[in-house]
Amino acid sequence: MNKLGSHLAILFVLLFLSISSLKAQTSKEEIEKKIDALLASMTIEEKAGQMTQLTLDYVCQGKFFDDKKEMKIDPAKLDTALLKYHVGSILNTGSYALTRDNWYELIQKIQTVATQKTRLKIPVLYGIDAIHGANYTVGATLFPQELAQAATWNPSLIEQAGAVTAYEVRASAIPWNFSPVLDLGRQPLWARFFETFGEDPYLVSAMGEATIKGYQGKDISNPEKVAACLKHYMGYSASYSGKDRTPILLPERILREYYLLPFAKAVENGAMTVMVNSGEINGKPVHIDYHIITEILKQELKFDGFAVTDWEDIIFLTKRHRVAATYKEAIALAINAGIDMSMVPLEVDFTKLLIELVKEGKIPTSRMDDAVRRILRVKYRLGLFKQPYYEKASYKKFGSEEFKQINFQAAAEALTLLKNKDGLLPLAKSKKVLLTGAAANSLTPLNGAWTHTWQGLEPKYNPKDKQTVYQALQTKIGADHVVYVEGTTYDKDVNTAEAVKQAANVDYIIVCLAEKPGTEKDGDIHDLNLDRAQQDFVKALSKTGKPIFFVMAFDRPRLITEIEPLASGILMAYLPGNEGGRAIVDVLYGDVNPSGKLPFSYPKYPNALNTYDYKSTEDVSPGQYLGVDFLYPFGSGLSYTSFSYTDLQLSTEQLKGNDTLTVSIKITNSGSKEGKEVVQLYTRDEFASITPSVKRLKGFQKINLKAGESRVVQFKLHRKDLSFVDSNNQWITEPGDFTVLIDKLSKQFLLVD
Ligand code: BGC
Numbered sequence: 216m217n218k219l220g221s222h223l224a225i226l227f228v229l230l231f232l233s234i235s236s237l238k239a240q241t242s243k244e245e246i247e248k249k250i251d252a253l254l255a256s257m258t259i260e261e262k263a264g265q266m267t268q269l270t271l272d273y274v275c276q277g278k279f280f281d282d283k284k285e286m287k288i289d290p291a292k293l294d295t296a297l298l299k300y301h302v303g304s305i306l307n308t309g310s311y312a313l314t315r316d317n318w319y320e321l322i323q324k325i326q327t328v329a330t331q332k333t334r335l336k337i338p339v340l341y342g343i344d345a346i347h348g349a350n351y352t353v354g355a356t357l358f359p360q361e362l363a364q365a366a367t368w369n370p371s372l373i374e375q376a377g378a379v380t381a382y383e384v385r386a387s388a389i390p391w392n393f394s395p396v397l398d399l400g401r402q403p404l405w406a407r408f409f410e411t412f413g414e415d416p417y418l419v420s421a422m423g424e425a426t427i428k429g430y431q432g433k434d435i436s437n438p439e440k441v442a443a444c445l446k447h448y449m450g451y452s453a454s455y456s457g458k459d460r461t462p463i464l465l466p467e468r469i470l471r472e473y474y475l476l477p478f479a480k481a482v483e484n485g486a487m488t489v490m491v492n493s494g495e496i497n498g499k500p501v502h503i504d505y506h507i508i509t510e511i512l513k514q515e516l517k518f519d520g521f522a523v524t525d526w527e528d529i530i531f532l533t534k535r536h537r538v539a540a541t542y543k544e545a546i547a548l549a550i551n552a553g554i555d556m557s558m559v560p561l562e563v564d565f566t567k568l569l570i571e572l573v574k575e576g577k578i579p580t581s582r583m584d585d586a587v588r589r590i591l592r593v594k595y596r597l598g599l600f601k602q603p604y605y606e607k608a609s610y611k612k613f614g615s616e617e618f619k620q621i622n623f624q625a626a627a628e629a630l631t632l633l634k635n636k637d638g639l640l641p642l643a644k645s646k647k648v649l650l651t652g653a654a655a656n657s658l659t660p661l662n663g664a665w666t667h668t669w670q671g672l673e674p675k676y677n678p679k680d681k682q683t684v685y686q687a688l689q690t691k692i693g694a695d696h697v698v699y700v701e702g703t704t705y706d707k708d709v710n711t712a713e714a715v716k717q718a719a720n721v722d723y724i725i726v727c728l729a730e731k732p733g734t735e736k737d738g739d740i741h742d743l744n745l746d747r748a749q750q751d752f753v754k755a756l757s758k759t760g761k762p763i764f765f766v767m768a769f770d771r772p773r774l775i776t777e778i779e780p781l782a783s784g785i786l787m788a789y790l791p792g793n794e795g796g797r798a799i800v801d802v803l804y805g806d807v808n809p810s811g812k813l814p815f816s817y818p819k820y821p822n823a824l825n826t827y828d829y830k831s832t833e834d835v836s837p838g839q840y841l842g843v844d845f846l847y848p849f850g851s852g853l854s855y856t857s858f859s860y861t862d863l864q865l866s867t868e869q870l871k872g873n874d875t876l877t878v879s880i881k882i883t884n885s886g887s888k889e890g891k892e893v894v895q896l897y898t899r900d901e902f903a904s905i906t907p908s909v910k911r912l913k914g915f916q917k918i919n920l921k922a923g924e925s926r927v928v929q930f931k932l933h934r935k936d937l938s939f940v941d942s943n944n945q946w947i948t949e950p951g952d953f954t955v956l957i958d959k960l961s962k963q964f965l966l967v968d
Contacts, residue, residue: 246592246595246596247592249595249600250588250591250592250595253335253337253591254584254587254588254591256335257335257587259570259573259574259580259583260300260301260570261301261334261335262573262583262584262586262587263300263301263566263569263570263573263583264300264301264302264303264566265301265303265304265337265556265586265587265590265591266303266550266555266556266557266566266569266583266586266587266590267300267301267302267303267304267556267557267559267563267565267566267569268302268303268304268305268306268342268523268556268557268558268559268560269296269302269304269305269306269559269560269561269563270305270306270307270560270561271286271305271306271307271308271309271321272307272309273292273296273305273560273561274288274289274292274293274296274297274305274325275287275288275289275292275309275321276288276289276292279561280309280310281309281310282309282310282311282668282673284309286308286309286313286317286321288320288321288324288325290324293324293325293328294328294332296563297325297328297329297332297333297339298328298332298333300563300566301333301566302339302563302566303337303339303340303556303590304339304340304341304342304523304556304590305325305339305340305341305342306341306342306343306393306558306560307342307343307344307560308343308351310668310669311351311667311668311673311676312350312351312352312353312355312667312668312676313351313352313353313387314352314353314354315352315353315354315386315387315607315610315613316607318352318387318388318389319387319388319604319607322341322387322388322389322603322604323388323604325339325341326338326339326603326604329603330603337591337594337600338594338599338600338603339603340390340391340590340593340594340597340599341388341389341390341391342389342391342392342393342444342523343384343387343389343391343392343393344392344393344394344665345380345383345384345389345392345393345394345441346360346361346392346393346394346395346396346410346665347359347360347361347364347380347662347663347665347666347790347792348376348379348380348383348622348792348793349380349383349384349386349387350665350666350667351387351667352383352384352386352387353667353676354613354614354678355383355387355613355614356379356380356383356614356618356619356621356622356793357622357662357666357792357793358376358379358380358622358625358626358792358793359625359626359629359789359790359791359792359795360409360410360662360663360665360789360790360792361395361396361409361410361411361412361422362400362408362409362410362411362412362413362770362771362789362790362814362815363409363625363626363629363788363789363790363791363792363811364376364412364422364426364625364629365411365412365413365418365419365422365814366413366628366629366630366631366787366789366811366812366813366814366852367625367628367629367810367811367917368418368811368812368814368893368915368917369628369917370421370422370424370425371425372621372624372625372628373422373425373426373429373625374425374426374428374429375429375621376426376429376621376622376625377395377425377426377427377428377429377430378429378430378432378439379429379618379621379622380392380394380429380430380441381429381430381431381432381439381440381441382439382610382612382613382618383610383613383614383618384441385438385439385440385441385605385610386607386610386613388604388605388607389441390435390441390442390597390599390603390604391441391442391444391488391593391597392430392441392442392443392444393444393446393490394426394430394443394444394446395412395422395423395426395427395430395443395445395446395481396410396411396412396446396447397411397412397419397420397423397445397446397448397449397477397478397481398410398411398446398447398449398450398451398452398474399411399413399414399415399416399419399452399453399473399474399477400412400413400414400452400771400814400815401414401452401453401473401815401826402452402453402454402457402824403457403743403771403772403815403818403824404456404457404458404740404743404771404824405452405454405457405459405771406457406458406459406733406734406735406736406737406738406739406740407451407452407459407734407735407738408452408770408771408772408815409663409664409769409770409771409789409790410665410734411452412477412814413813413814413815413849414814414815414816414826414827414849415814415826415827415828415849415912416472416473416474416476416477417476417911417912417913417914418814418912418915419476419477420476420477420480420481421915423445423477423480423481424480424481424484426443427443427481427484427485427486428484430442430443431443431485431486431487435487435596435597435598436596436597436598436601438602438605438609442487442488442520442593442596442597443481443486443487443488444486444487444488444489444490444523445478445481445482445486445488445489445490446489446490446492446525447490447491447492447493447525448478448489448490448491448492448501448507448508448512448522449470449474449475449478449492449501449507450463450465450470450474450492450494450496450501451463451492451493451494451501453465453474454494457739457740458736458739459735459736459738459739460493460494460535460735460736461494462494462495462498463494463495463496463497464496464497465496465497467944468905468940468941468942468944469940470496471940471944471946472939472940475511478512478516479516482512482516482517482518483516486520487520487521487593487596487597488520488521488522488523488593489512489518489520489521489522489523490522490523490524490525490558491508491522491523491524491525491528491554492525493525493526493528493531495536499538500528500531500532500536500538502524502528502529502532502548502549502552502554503532503538503545503548503549503552504552505551505552505553508522508552508553508554509552509553512553513553519589519592520589520592520593521555521556521586521589521590521592521593522553522554522555522556522589523554523555523556523557523558524549524554524556524557524558525558526558526560527558527559527560527561528549528557528558529542529545529546529549529554529557529559529565530542530545530559530565532545532548532549533545542564542565542568543568543571543572546565546568546569546572546578547572547577547578550569550572550578550582550583550586551578551579551582554586555585555586555587555589555590556586556590557569569583619794622792622793622794623794623797623798625792625794626791626792626794626795626797626798627794627798627801627802627807628810628811628891629788629789629791629798629811630786630787630788630791630798630799630802630807630809630811631786631787631789631809631811631812631813631851631852632784632785632786632787632802632809632811632852632853632854633785633786633787633813633817633847633851633852633853634779634782634783634784634785634853635783635784635853636782636783636784637783639762639764639783639784640764640783640784640803640805640855641802641803641804641805641855642723642764642803642804642805644691644692644696644804645692645696646692646696646721646722646723647696647697647698647720647721647722647723648688648692648696648697648698648721648722648723648724648725649698649699649700649714649717649718649721649723649724649725649761650684650685650688650697650698650699650700650725650727651699651700651701651702651714651724651725651726651727651752651756652702652703652725652726652727652728652729652749652752652766653701653702653703653704653705653727653728653729653749654684654727654728654729654766654768654788655683655684655685655699655701655702655725655726655727656683656684656685656686656699656701657674657677657683658674658677658678658681658683658793658795658796659671659672659674659677659732660705660727660729660730660731660732660768660790661683661684661768661788661790661791661792661793661795661796662677662732662790662792662793662795663732663734663770663790664732664733664734664737664738664770665734666732669734670732670733670734670737671732671734672731672732672733678793681793681794681796682796682797683796684725684727684766684795684796684799684800685697685699685796686796687796687797687799687800687801688725688800690800691800691801691804691806692804698717698720698721700713700714700717702714702726702752703748703749703752704748705729705730705731705746705748705749706731706746706747706748706749707748708748708751708752711751711752711755711756714752714755714756715755715756715758715759718756718759718761719759721761722761722762723761723762723763723764724756724759724761724762724763724764725763725764725766725803726752726753726756726763726764726765726766727765727766727767727768728745728749728753728765728766728767728768728769728773728775729749729767729768729769730745730768730769730770730771730773732770732790733770738770742821743771743772743773743774743818743821743824744773744774744777744821745773745774745775745778750775750777750778753765753778753781753782754778754781756781757778757781762783762784763781763782763783764782764783764784764785764786764803765782765784765785765786766786766788766799766803767785767786767787767788768788768789768790768791768795769787769788769789769790770790772815772817772818772846774818774819774820774821774846775846776819776820776846779846786799786802786803786809787811787813787817787852805855805888808854808855808856808888808889808890808891809852809853809854809855810852810854810890810891810892810893810917811852812850812851812852812893812895813847813848813849813850813851813852814849815849816845816847816848816849817845817846817847817848818845818846819844819845819846820844823843823844825843825845826849827845827848827849827850827910828908828909828910828911828912829843829908829909830906830907830908830909831906831907831909832906834909850893850895850912852893854886854888854890854891854892855886855888855890856884856885856886856887856888856889856890856922857884857885857886858882858883858884858885858886858890858892858920859882859883859885860880860881860882860957860958860959860960861880861881861883861960862879862880862881862927863878863879863880863955863957863960863961863962864878864879864880864962865877865878865955865962865964866878866879867964868963868964868965869964869965869966869967870932870934870937870953870964870965870966870967871967871968872934872968873933873934874933874934875931875932875933876931876932876933876964877929877930877931877932878896878914878929878930878931878932878955878957879927879928879929879930880894880927880928880957880958880960881925881926881927881928882894882918882920882925882926882927882928883920883923883924883925884920884921884922884923884924884925885923886922887922888922889919889920889921889922890919890920891917891918891919891920892917892918892920893915893916893917894915894916894917894918894928894957894958895912895914895915895957895958896912896913896914896915896930896955896956896957897910897911897912897913897955897956897957898910898911898913898932898936898937898953898954898955898956899911899953899954899956900937900939900949900951900953901951901952901953901954901963902951902952903939903949903951904941904942904949905939905940905941905942907939910956913930913932913936914930914932916928916930932955934948934966935948937953937966948966949966950965950966950967950968951965951966952964952965952966953965953966
């Protein structure tokens with residue numbers, strides 16, 4: 216093409232882009248016009264219905280949460296909900312995962328009443344927890360849980376996983392996913408630690424961004440996309456005791472610098488809905504916190520989607536939080552604070568009382584209109600008015616081989632090798648193995664909670680075509696090379712003596728330690744130590760003198776300090792999902808070179824729960840005084856090859872104004888195997904008016920290098936990357952010395968005004 220031709224081509228592209236963005240713009244405006252018209256014709260009762268979300272059981276036959284019953288719509292109950300109370304949203308699954316046929320049957324009935332029998336024909340917005348894949352649809356692709364996903368440090372892989380989840384949720388006729396969790400995993404005791412992307416706000420933001428891109432794509436009306444729901448806005452994970460829904464003390468400065476960050480990024484990326492934290496911060500339940508919901512989320516971040524409560528959280532304002540004497544008062548407090556939709560979800564008193572409150576002027580009509588506008592906006596943007604669900608047959612890729620490969624890759628890249636004494640791993644396929652432990656022959660501890668059921672504890676729903684570690688091991692090295700003995704359950708001895716006896720005839724012992732799946736209150740623990748029964752079991756096995764390898768299927772970093780010296784190798788598996796069994800065995804035998812890195816700091820002691828970004832005062836004169844001591848640090852993870860870092864260079868020694876500082880570093884695969892490495896860039900503010908952390912993650916890249924191969928990796932840093940929140944709760948930067956740290960190398964530069 217000549218010069219003129221190429222100029223014309225560029226002009227054409229620019230014109231096309233501006234027309235298409237204009238089109239998107241107009242369609243957003245069109246949506247607002249449609250909402251104006253609809254709102255103008257709605258009664259208070261209809262508006263209150265839009266703000267009401269009920270659980271599926273409410274419109275189904277039989278008792279609530281009966282896992283023996285078949286989920287069938289009760290037409291009379293459905294009519295009551297949709298025609299009498301004008302309910303706009305339904306959630307959940309009853310008690311167990313349903314087939315796609317079930318889902319289509321249910322949703323079809325619901326949407327038929329909504330879009331044909333109601334006066335205004337507003338579709339229902341159906342929501343579900345599909346938090347590691349479409350976990351409430353039989354046959355779906357069940358990915359590693361978020362914590363494991365974060366351990367991949369591979370956002371593009373996680374975006375693909377998100378896209379598969381969106382596809383399979385939509386293939387279940389559902390357009391709204393209560394995911395991702397963007398809470399920070401900084402309290403290792405926290406009951407829902409495994410649902411987070413780990414402890415660091417930068418990593419969590421990056422993984423959150425990838426997931427949202429996967430879920431929502433560029434246009435959520437695409438039949439393969441779903442609306443995301445950011446949870447649990449915000450600070451939920453920071454409870455003092457680590458128990459679910461217990462008090463949180465957080466100064467706003469910390470809230471903004473750490474906990475808000477991933478939500479802010481996600482809102483910037485167009486996330487459509489937000490679920491509010493069920494807990495209290497500084498004595499105020501977040502559900503009645505106007506500052507957090509309205510001022511920060513809606514005004515400051517300009518969030519134009521809607522905020523839904525968590526389960527029964529308005530009623531809990533009276534029953535648990537005790538900030539309101541009556542349900543009616545609680546509703547007024549929550550809605551006036553900025554709640555748009557209530558996950559009621561077991562009754563319609565909410566709806567009736569909301570109507571009364573608006574009629575009495577205790578909730579302004581403008582507030583109700585704003586809430587309904589936000590909800591309708593999401594319904595329009597999802598395209599539900601045009602088509603509330605798409606043909607079941609059009610989702611041909613549901614549960615496909617292609618999706619399985621992505622899932623396997625995610626599990627394989629998550630697994631984190633923490634110890635490899637004397638390089639005994641990978642294991643030789645010709646040797647005999649004793650395989651034992653609570654996670655050795657079950658998919659249940661590999662998937663964790665939110666798997667087929669809420670707590671994920673029903674093995675009867677586990678798919679037959681997915682391999683446990685035991686099955687994968689037999690496939691890998693032949694059944695005659697594997698002796699399997701259960702050993703223990705999560706907390707009880709089963710047959711230690713038998714395991715010890717069998718160990719005499721093998722070369723290695725692989726013990727799959729496990730945490731009993733659980734979430735929310737069921738995930739609470741008093742003690743971070745791994746259950747005594749499993750620790751005693753390892754001690755008994757160690758007496759045999761055979762090399763022991765731990766595989767750890769844990770929800771959180773359960774303490775293993777006492778038994779760690781007994782292991783020759785340790786593989787952190789997190790909750791690796793349905794392909795976890797295969798991936799674990801592939802790593803143990805070297806068919807996959809491990810590349811996962813810890814997304815949290817693995818503690819050594821029960822009462823020394825630091826994060827990697829601790830303050831200097833926490834580690835004064837190491838060796839002389841007690842300081843920070845991790846079992847395994849944040850970002851660590853071994854490989855079967857080695858990487859060397861050289862030539863750290865900064866493009867300038869002084870960073871001014873809006874300039875860019877380019878950091879470059881050379882990484883060489885100095886071992887003899889191809890492998891992936893996560894290059895992590897940290898910065899340290901040497902002196903600041905608010906005590907600085909010893910380091911903060913500001914960039915990472917996962918690269919693949921063949922044996923002997925080198926690559927130069929670059930990062931860009933800007934002034935804003937060096938900012939922090941000051942005592943006035945404002946983001947600021949202060950001129951002065953900063954250090955860039957990558958691996959063991961570091962270099963200083965000066966930030967000037
Ligand atoms: C959980 C949420 C979940 C909701 C709906 C709540 O109890 O805290 O994470 O999305 O239930 O199932």
